[in-house]
Amino acid sequence: MVIGLSPADASSHSLLTSTTSSTVPTQRPRIVAALSGGVDSSTVAAILHEQGYAVEGVTLWLMKGKGQCCTDGLVDAATICEQLGIPHHVVDSREVFQANIVDYLVAGYADGITPLPCSQCNKTVKFGPLLAYARETLGIPQIATGHYARVRFDAESGRYQLLRAVDRQKDQSYFLYDLSQEHLAGTLFPLGEYTKAQTREIAAQYGLATAAKPESQDLCLIETHGSMRNFLDQYLGQKPGDIVDTQGRVLGSHEGIHHYTVGQRKGLGIAAPHPLYVVRIDAAMNRVIVGTREEATQTEATVKQVNWVSMAPARDPLPVEVQVRYRTAAVAATLIPESEDRVRLQFEEPQFGVTPGQAAVWYHGDLLLGGGILERPSRSF
Numbered sequence: 001m002v003i004g005l006s007p008a009d010a011s012s013h014s015l016l017t018s019t020t021s022s023t024v025p026t027q028r029p030r031i032v033a034a035l036s037g038g039v040d041s042s043t044v045a046a047i048l049h050e051q052g053y054a055v056e057g058v059t060l061w062l063m064k065g066k067g068q069c070c071t072d073g074l075v076d077a078a079t080i081c082e083q084l085g086i087p088h089h090v091v092d093s094r095e096v097f098q099a100n101i102v103d104y105l106v107a108g109y110a111d112g113i114t115p116l117p118c119s120q121c122n123k124t125v126k127f128g129p130l131l132a133y134a135r136e137t138l139g140i141p142q143i144a145t146g147h148y149a150r151v152r153f154d155a156e157s158g159r160y161q162l163l164r165a166v167d168r169q170k171d172q173s174y175f176l177y178d179l180s181q182e183h184l185a186g187t188l189f190p191l192g193e194y195t196k197a198q199t200r201e202i203a204a205q206y207g208l209a210t211a212a213k214p215e216s217q218d219l220c221l222i223e224t225h226g227s228m229r230n231f232l233d234q235y236l237g238q239k240p241g242d243i244v245d246t247q248g249r250v251l252g253s254h255e256g257i258h259h260y261t262v263g264q265r266k267g268l269g270i271a272a273p274h275p276l277y278v279v280r281i282d283a284a285m286n287r288v289i290v291g292t293r294e295e296a297t298q299t300e301a302t303v304k305q306v307n308w309v310s311m312a313p314a315r316d317p318l319p320v321e322v323q324v325r326y327r328t329a330a331v332a333a334t335l336i337p338e339s340e341d342r343v344r345l346q347f348e349e350p351q352f353g354v355t356p357g358q359a360a361v362w363y364h365g366d367l368l369l370g371g372g373i374l375e376r377p378s379r380s381f
């Protein structure tokens with residue numbers, strides 16, 4: 001399942017000599033490369049093209065404005081397709097993105113949680129619609145993306161399994177926890193075996209126009225709007241309220257609960273003898289509740305909308321390593337199934353800043369077992 005082409009192989013081939021025709025010989029396996037206009041997906045298209053696939057690039061137009069998933073991305077993706085001599089299709093996905101990501105984020109922040117847009121985007125905007133477009137419109141059975149993750153079929157369980165990327169720094173499996181078996185069965189992740197440095201090397205060897213393109217640093221929405229605050233203010237405006245401690249004493253004021261996230265320390269604007277953290281956001285009362293680091297720490301968490309990936313839903317308590325944020329290390333926990341799509345996690349060590357709305361994703365080593373969305377803890381404050 002894993003595509004293998006080492007940088008050494010890549011350098012020994014001349015790539016940019018292919019036809020510009022969109023008609024493809026039937027004997028070549030056909031595949032869609034999901035092209036954002038960045039170096040990763042450009043390299044995927046080049047690798048697959050080199051391997052003999054009849055590649056067609058598809059770019060989802062997600063948002064108005066400039067940025068990776070907007071006009072700049074579309075132009076860069078088109079440039080790569082022209083360079084490789086492959087067809088390029090642009091799918092206007094702005095309404096799908098608005099309904100599934102923008103509205104979802106705005107509703108979540110208004111409700112006092114911190115939704116994770118990327119996993120939601122992968123499931124509802126990218127993989128599902130891309131596979132449908134590839135199969136139904138283009139008649140192409142599979143797609144490939146530039147995500148750093150690995151997929152394999154496990155004959156014993158009959159499941160497609162998801163694994164962390166070889167490059168742990170770039171591993172994006174966390175954002176892919178909500179993909180279905182059908183999504184995984186139809187997708188290749190050619191970069192899962194490479195480091196980012198190797199990807200750039202391959203892109204340079206192929207002379208791809210995007211080879212030196214800088215890395216996107218942030219969420220696409222932040223790149224486009226400057227900050228999450230700017231983005232949310234457009235929809236939610238300002239709604240002043242109180243910042244209180246865990247006993248309900250007013251310590252300060254805020255301009256909107258959507259400017260805060262559980263675990264946040266900076267930007268509270270409150271002078272206190274000890275550091276204060278957001279421990280809860282109370283949407284009904286329009287209040288932000290702050291407390292000590294200890295009060296922002298919890299020993300267990302419940303997780304809803306669970307998706308089991310590499311194994312069938314657990315029926316019994318299961319030792320796991322769980323990641324509660326993208327950029328944090330996985331920690332030891334016991335997973336207790338409460339129903340097929342709801343679990344309780346008991347952390348071996350108390351965890352700080354477990355944020356409602358973010359994903360908890362559990363692993364055994366490199367194998368991503370499943371994940372879901374963190375609920376608000378039941379607490380007295």
Ligand SMILES: Nc1ncnc2c1ncn2[C@@H]1O[C@H](COP(=O)(O)OP(=O)(O)OP(=O)(O)O)[C@@H](O)[C@H]1O
Binds near residue numbers: 033039041042068
């Ligand atoms: N607008 C889009 N249209 C089609 N595919 C996309 C789009 N945005 C992202 N993808 C796919 O999802 C993958 C991961 O997206 P992500 O936003 O994490 O980009 P990235 O890691 O910066 O990769 P890249 O360098 O390819 O932009 C991309 O490599 C690409 O295959």
